[in-house]
Amino acid sequence: MPANFPYATHLNVLFEPLEKFALDPLVAAVKDAWYNQSLVVVNESVVRLGVVKGEYHWHEHAADDEFFFVLDGVLLIDLEPNADETPGRVIALGPREGFVVPKGLRHRTRAEERAVMLMVETASIVPTGSR
Numbered sequence: 001m002p003a004n005f006p007y008a009t010h011l012n013v014l015f016e017p018l019e020k021f022a023l024d025p026l027v028a029a030v031k032d033a034w035y036n037q038s039l040v041v042v043n044e045s046v047v048r049l050g051v052v053k054g055e056y057h058w059h060e061h062a063a064d065d066e067f068f069f070v071l072d073g074v075l076l077i078d079l080e081p082n083a084d085e086t087p088g089r090v091i092a093l094g095p096r097e098g099f100v101v102p103k104g105l106r107h108r109t110r111a112e113e114r115a116v117m118l119m120v121e122t123a124s125i126v127p128t129g130s131r
Contacts, residue, residue, distance in 0.1 A: 007056070008032035009127050015040050023071070027051055027116055036119075036127060046123040055110040059129025061103055066121045069098040073115030080106040093117075 014037065015021045026037065030051040037049045058080065068075060070093040077099060081088040091099050101107050 007034040010037045013038045013041055044122055045120055048119040050117045052111045053114045056108050058108045060106040063103055064122045064125045065103050066101045069118045070095055071116045075115045075117055076110045078108045
């Protein structure tokens with residue numbers, strides 16, 4: 001990741017098909033304020049683990065939807081108004097809640113306290129967005 005994006009983003013895939021894994025040891029080992037790790041590939045998508053506290057930058061993914069599913073804590077997703085007059089808003093996700101940010105919608109994620117989530121997106125996505 002470029003220096004102006006101080007996030008611990010690991011695009012290497014940790015687990016192969018048919019390999020059982022547990023998230024608790026991975027989450028417990030995280031010391032970074034903003035941590036993202038690819039876990040598995042499913043067809044053309046990747047499932048990533050996010051352990052976050054603080055604020056990500058505003059960005060968008062021009063060609064890819066992005067799915068968030070919170071396991072622990074509260075994740076806030078800020079959505080910017082867009083050209084089709086969709087108003088800006090804040091989505092608050094608690095444990096066991098999910099949300100899809102559609103491609104092309106400028107957004108940022110943030111967590112006031114540590115939150116743990118799974119993300120599903122195409123394996124080729126650039127996590128920091130296209131702008």
